[in-house]
Amino acid sequence: MKKDLKKQMKEWRRHFHQNPETAFEEVKTAAFVADYLRGLGLDVHTGIGKTGVVANLKVGDGERVVGLRADMDAINMQETTGLPYASTVPNKMHACGHDGHTATLMGAATLLAEEKGFNGTVRFLFQPAEEPGKGAQAMVDDGLFERFPMDEIYGIHNASEIPEGTFHTRVGGIMASEDNFTIRIKGRGSHASAPHLSIDPLVTAAEIIMALQTIVSRNVSPIDQAVVSCTELYMDGVHNAIPSNVEILGDTRSNKEEIQALIEQRMQAICENICSANNADLDFLYTHEFAPTINWAEGVEKAVAVAKKVVGEENVNSNCDPWMGSEDFGIFLKHVPGCFLFLGAGKSEERSENTPLHNSKYDFNDDILMTGATFFRELIRHTLPQ
Numbered sequence: 174m175k176k177d178l179k180k181q182m183k184e185w186r187r188h189f190h191q192n193p194e195t196a197f198e199e200v201k202t203a204a205f206v207a208d209y210l211r212g213l214g215l216d217v218h219t220g221i222g223k224t225g226v227v228a229n230l231k232v233g234d235g236e237r238v239v240g241l242r243a244d245m246d247a248i249n250m251q252e253t254t255g256l257p258y259a260s261t262v263p264n265k266m267h268a269c270g271h272d273g274h275t276a277t278l279m280g281a282a283t284l285l286a287e288e289k290g291f292n293g294t295v296r297f298l299f300q301p302a303e304e305p306g307k308g309a310q311a312m313v314d315d316g317l318f319e320r321f322p323m324d325e326i327y328g329i330h331n332a333s334e335i336p337e338g339t340f341h342t343r344v345g346g347i348m349a350s351e352d353n354f355t356i357r358i359k360g361r362g363s364h365a366s367a368p369h370l371s372i373d374p375l376v377t378a379a380e381i382i383m384a385l386q387t388i389v390s391r392n393v394s395p396i397d398q399a400v401v402s403c404t405e406l407y408m409d410g411v412h413n414a415i416p417s418n419v420e421i422l423g424d425t426r427s428n429k430e431e432i433q434a435l436i437e438q439r440m441q442a443i444c445e446n447i448c449s450a451n452n453a454d455l456d457f458l459y460t461h462e463f464a465p466t467i468n469w470a471e472g473v474e475k476a477v478a479v480a481k482k483v484v485g486e487e488n489v490n491s492n493c494d495p496w497m498g499s500e501d502f503g504i505f506l507k508h509v510p511g512c513f514l515f516l517g518a519g520k521s522e523e524r525s526e527n528t529p530l531h532n533s534k535y536d537f538n539d540d541i542l543m544t545g546a547t548f549f550r551e552l553i554r555h556t557l558p559q
């Protein structure tokens with residue numbers, strides 16, 4: 174059976190790879206998942222958070238409930254792998270391996286539905302729109318935790334930077350928050366030869382860009398991780414005219430909610446004060462895109478014990494460095510305890526030789542499908558013992 178399941182997971186994965194759907198449009202993917210899980214006898218609910226799927230599997234009389242989550246969405250990118258099962262949809266591809274996550278969780282559902290070996294309820298969550306960081310919240314807003322209460326939740330993400338078949342996780346912040354900002358500075362344009370007649374928003378912007386660098390270096394504790402990056406600069410001047418308007422756009426990351434709040438508050442104060450010193454007007458926009466993903470100690474303890482059993486102690490790093498990328502799973506962990514882990518997908522020991530995630534040549538490593546599915550099965554047996 175297991176040999177067949179391995180083959181089947183690979184086929185599912187490649188089917189999803191060939192037919193990618195992006196945020197909140199995962200209609201065919203969700204239908205494929207739901208149909209299969211109904212066939213397994215699970216209690217399947219669709220349309221949660223627009224295109225999300227929740228499938229329940231209850232065994233025995235145990236009252237505890239554990240959630241396992243996969244994400245289904247692809248990204249807007251033209252695939253260049255040239256593979257026989259490459260994306261058939263222009264400008265959409267599975268470059269983050271969510272095709273593999275979906276197939277892995279379907280595999281885990283198969284193992285648990287057929288072999289059981291636990292007492293309680295498992296909820297299989299297939300979430301939409303992880304990439305823009307909106308799908309988890311959409312499921313929560315749709316009553317996820319009221320309709321389908323859970324005691325714990327777990328999720329994995331494939332990681333090509335780390336060797337195939339290894340698990341990496343940590344207690345606390347494992348993936349960063351992402352916030353975006355737009356700083357609009359309104360001055361007064363003038364002839365380039367007559368700066369005294371202007372309120373130069375570009376010089377003000379330059380001061381702001383430099384001053385923002387002091388948030389990480391002077392306000393955030395050196396023990397914590399944070400990034401403040403100005404990434405775009407727009408203005409309406411020409412080479413012989415001082416502009417009237419400048420816009421600075423950018424992105425910040427951090428691993429704790431308090432640091433996230435500190436960055437926002439310091440940015441606003443710096444922008445207001447520099448603009449005021451220069452007589453410029455300010456419009457400051459700051460949006461929260463991703464919550465930080467903060468692992469619970471008890472969730473990590475369980476996940477690490479199970480990972481060690483599945484891949485061996487030497488292949489588990491229970492205190493990896495935090496990653497500054499962002500992940501929608503953090504929203505679930507705000508509601509219930511649990512753990513997010515990376516499952517190594519790197520075919521080469523040499524990090525630089527592996528194709529990175531979000532690269533147009535990315536192709537999920539099918540050799541880790543069974544590792545992921547087995548991990549989930551063992552995790553359920555561990556968290557919902559008979």
Ligand SMILES: [Zn+2]
Pocket residue numbers: 269270271303330
């Ligand atoms: Zn991803």
Ligand SMILES: [Zn+2]
Pocket residue numbers: 268269304530531
């Ligand atoms: Zn991604």
